[in-house]
Amino acid sequence: xxxxxxxxxxxxxxxxxxxxxxxxxxxxxxxxxxxxxxxxxxxxxxxxxxxxxxxxxxxxxxxxxxxxxxxxxxxxxxxxxxxxxxxxxxxxxxxxxxxxxxxxxxxxxxxxxxxxxxxxxxxxxxxxxxxxxxxxxxxxxxxxxxxxxxxxxxxxxxxxxxxxxxxxxxxxxxxxxxxxxxxxxxxxxxxxxxxxxxxxxxxxxxxxxxxxxxxxxxxxxxxxxxxxxxxxxxxxxxxxxxxxxxxxxxxxxxxxxxxxxxxxxxxxxxxxxxxxxxxxxxxxxxxxxxxxxxxxxxxxxxxxxxxxxxxxxxxxxxxxxxxxxxxxxxxxxxxxxxxxxxxxxxxxxxxxxxxxxxxxxxxxxxxxxxxxxxxxxxxxxxxxxxxxxxxxxxxxxxxxxxxxxxxxxxxxxxxxxxxxxxxxxxxxxxxxxxxxxxxxxxxxxxxxxxxxxxxxxxxxxxxxxxxxxxxxxxxxxxxxxxxxxxxxxxxxxxxxxxxxxxxxxxxxxxxxxxxxxxxxxxxxxxxxxxxxxxxxxxxxxxxxxxxx
RNA sequence: UGGGCUAUAGCCAAGUGGUUAAGGCAUCGGACUUUGACUCCGACACCGGUGGUUCGAAUCCACCUAGCCCAGCCA
Numbered sequence: 001x002x003x004x005x006x007x008x009x010x011x012x013x014x015x016x017x018x019x020x021x022x023x024x025x026x027x028x029x030x031x032x033x034x035x036x037x038x039x040x041x042x043x044x045x046x047x048x049x050x051x052x053x054x055x056x057x058x059x060x061x062x063x064x065x066x067x068x069x070x071x072x073x074x075x076x077x078x079x080x081x082x083x084x085x086x087x088x089x090x091x092x093x094x095x096x097x098x099x100x101x102x103x104x105x106x107x108x109x110x111x112x113x114x115x116x117x118x119x120x121x122x123x124x125x126x127x128x129x130x131x132x133x134x135x136x137x138x139x140x141x142x143x144x145x146x147x148x149x150x151x152x153x154x155x156x157x158x159x160x161x162x163x164x165x166x167x168x169x170x171x172x173x174x175x176x177x178x179x180x181x182x183x184x185x186x187x188x189x190x191x192x193x194x195x196x197x198x199x200x201x202x203x204x205x206x207x208x209x210x211x212x213x214x215x216x217x218x219x220x221x222x223x224x225x226x227x228x229x230x231x232x233x234x235x236x237x238x239x240x241x242x243x244x245x246x247x248x249x250x251x252x253x254x255x256x257x258x259x260x261x262x263x264x265x266x267x268x269x270x271x272x273x274x275x276x277x278x279x280x281x282x283x284x285x286x287x288x289x290x291x292x293x294x295x296x297x298x299x300x301x302x303x304x305x306x307x308x309x310x311x312x313x314x315x316x317x318x319x320x321x322x323x324x325x326x327x328x329x330x331x332x333x334x335x336x337x338x339x340x341x342x343x344x345x346x347x348x349x350x351x352x353x354x355x356x357x358x359x360x361x362x363x364x365x366x367x368x369x370x371x372x373x374x375x376x377x378x379x380x381x382x383x384x385x386x387x388x389x390x391x392x393x394x395x396x397x398x399x400x401x402x403x404x405x406x407x408x409x410x411x412x413x414x415x416x417x418x419x420x421x422x423x424x425x426x427x428x429x430x431x432x433x434x435x436x437x438x439x440x441x442x443x444x445x446x447x448x449x450x451x452x453x454x455x456x457x458x459x460x461x462x463x464x465x466x467x468x469x470x471x472x473x474x475x476x477x478x479x480x481x482x483x484x485x486x487x488x489x490x491x492x493x494x495x496x497x498x499x500x501x502x503x504x505x506x507x508x509x510x511x512x513x514x515x516x517x518x519x520x521x522x523x524x525x526x527x528x529x530x531x532x533x534x535x536x537x538x539x540x541x542x543x544x545x546x547x548x
Numbered sequence: 549u550g551g552g553c554u555a556u557a558g559c560c561a562a563g564u565g566g567u568u569a570a571g572g573c574a575u576c577g578g579a580c581u582u583u584g585a586c587u588c589c590g591a592c593a594c595c596g597g598u599g600g601u602u603c604g605a606a607u608c609c610a611c612c613u614a615g616c617c618c619a620g621c622c623a
Binding site: 132190 | 550551552553554555558559560561562563571572573574581582583584585586587615616617618619620621622623
């Protein structure tokens with residue numbers, strides 16, 4: 001699975017612009033509002049902005065669009081920075097829209113002086129009524145024709161804090177009859193006596209998105225301002241402000257389709273409900289596709305890059321299945337992760353013909369596909385653990401490639417063993433399997449006289465390390481948006497197993513492993529010295545279809 | 549007839565008048581296998597519909613259908 005070069009229409013636009021010397025190099029930006037956490041959907045905007053700039057020798061900025069003090073929080077700023085950095089999209093500059101408040105005010109005043117903006121005394125409700133609706137044109141505000149002098153004076157006094165919240169707004173004078181609702185004299189400044197995380201008490205008026213965004217882009221010299229499709233209707237205003245404020249740079253807004261992932265909980269409100277209901281373990285729960293959740297799940301950022309690039313940058317909006325990401329994750333971990341033995345649900349095996357109390361070590365490569373990862377010593381003794389699901393007293397069908405009574409399997413990297421009899425516990429469950437091993441079948445010996453009924457993995461019970469395994473399944477049960485989120489979710493989507501991993505493997509912080517025959521796992525921060533905890537990142541693919 | 553946009557397989561997506569209509573995911577076969585993994589081989593599209601232009605249309609035109617976005621002093 002080789003990720004192809006992404007072809008997309010924006011790439012073509014940039015190449016065209018460079019060819020025509022419209023720009024020396026592209027400058028792009030990712031402009032989040034610090035009012036929430038980032039999820040996989042944002043990864044498209046982050047990575048594409050980054051890649052498109054970097055591929056053409058340009059620059060990429062991270063800019064916080066912090067123009068609304070009542071919804072924003074510095075906590076999110078740190079979270080967003082961490083997530084963008086985790087994706088490896090190193091920003092050339094970190095910017096804040098709020099650093100341009102003074103300049104924006106001047107530009108608004110410029111509009112006022114040109115007679116292109118006016119102070120409106122209408123209430124919010126009145127403005128809504130005057131705006132008309134989708135099919136009827138709006139009416140002009142009675143304050144629309146105030147003199148320029150009066151507007152200048154009023155706007156100054158708005159800034160000076162002479163008015164209460166909502167008492168007045170500054171509006172662009174465009175066209176109340178426009179079929180594009182956004183052009184019906186959009187509000188560009190509102191009064192908000194709220195301290196700002198960055199500017200503190202310096203301002204009581206704050207610019208609106210439609211006004212602020214194009215100017216932020218222009219001030220920073222952004223060449224290609226990428227945003228999602230819902231802003232297509234805003235492009236005319238974007239251009240209107242760029243033109244009429246007469247800013248030096250003329251950024252170009254280009255819209256692309258948002259990345260949506262099928263069957264995932266993504267809304268802030270919904271996630272909060274699940275967190276509060278205790279169904280998930282926080283915003284970084286591995287079942288969530290928040291970037292922090294993906295990180296905790298062990299997803300390599302490079303896999304997200306490949307996934308995003310493979311999807312390209314379309315103008316259509318669909319829902320991508322997460323299985324596609326899973327495949328990129330496996331692809332990255334396939335050769336990079338050490339592959340070791342873990343038994344998640346152990347059952348004891350006693351080797352009756354192995355010298356009691358004795359043990360031996362067997363050398364095993366960490367990853368046959370990547371010798372650079374080296375090898376380790378596995379121990380073998382008369383008492384082992386194998387996976388409970390790898391044993392069935394009677395072979396159920398001829399496809400069964402695991403252990404059964406009277407059958408012989410290979411223990412990976414060790415010997416063939418043959419199950420002879422079992423002992424049950426009080427509940428009738430198999431407690432111990434008694435087996436014999438054949439010393440001639442030692443791994444690497446080239447023994448060919450018999451074919452085992454499959455290969456399974458094991459750990460040596462005498463040396464195995466206890467470990468906790470957290471297995472995650474799809475959180476979402478159904479996508480009926482009418483029903484409350486807490487009912488649409490699988491409360492059992494997280495399963496915790498207590499088992500063992502082989503001894504002697506040094507586990508680095510957040511290291512990713514392949515647990516042979518199970519899948520890819522990452523060491524969780526909850527790990528303790530004597531009890532590592534692993535999250536399953538993604539299971540191995542399997543063509544095994546149990547039939548009943 | 550408010551305006552803007554989108555439509556290629558179960559999912560994503562190339563394709564910009566001449567191709568057997570890329571590729572990935574998923575699925576289904578098969579080979580190989582000390583991971584039922586990996587790898588390898590094979591299968592899998594009447595391009596939303598209908599007409600038209602053209603020697604030739606997924607690509608151009610017309611009409612139609614379906615879906616998305618817009619009536620925050622949110623972004």
